[in-house]
Amino acid sequence: MTYIVTDNCIRCKYTDCVxxxxxxxxxxxxxxxxxxxDECIDCGVCEPECPAEAIKPDTEPGLEKWLELNAEYAAKxxxxxxxxxxxxxxxQMDGVEDKFAQYFSPKxxxxx
Numbered sequence: 001m002t003y004i005v006t007d008n009c010i011r012c013k014y015t016d017c018v019x020x021x022x023x024x025x026x027x028x029x030x031x032x033x034x035x036x037x038d039e040c041i042d043c044g045v046c047e048p049e050c051p052a053e054a055i056k057p058d059t060e061p062g063l064e065k066w067l068e069l070n071a072e073y074a075a076k077x078x079x080x081x082x083x084x085x086x087x088x089x090x091x092q093m094d095g096v097e098d099k100f101a102q103y104f105s106p107k108x109x110x111x112x
Contacts, residue, residue, distance in 0.1 A: 001042050001059050003044065004056060007100050010031055010104055013090065019049075019083045027073060030105040037071050051086075052095075079111055080111050
């Protein structure tokens with residue numbers, strides 16, 4: 001099992017989770033974070049830290065696409081280990097349906 005970041009992170013990008021990760025397995029895109037599933041030690045400390053509830057265990061049904069996306073972009077985006085301010089539109093975007101199709105950006109973030 002590993003933890004992964006899902007749809008609700010897009011255009012929120014809260015970074016509370018990165019500060020508690022003991023293995024620094026978060027990677028930053030322009031408008032979301034991902035977890036490297038090969039680096040995640042399945043400790044689960046990140047999950048309750050996410051205000052958008054976008055972090056899930058990969059054992060939940062229907063998350064295969066998100067496991068693949070996290071693995072793909074963790075290899076492309078820079079590592080992030082320190083908390084930053086959330087995106088300005090985070091509160092308005094929290095809970096918006098189908099954010100991937102409408103808002104996902106493959107561009108990298110700035111990392112640390």
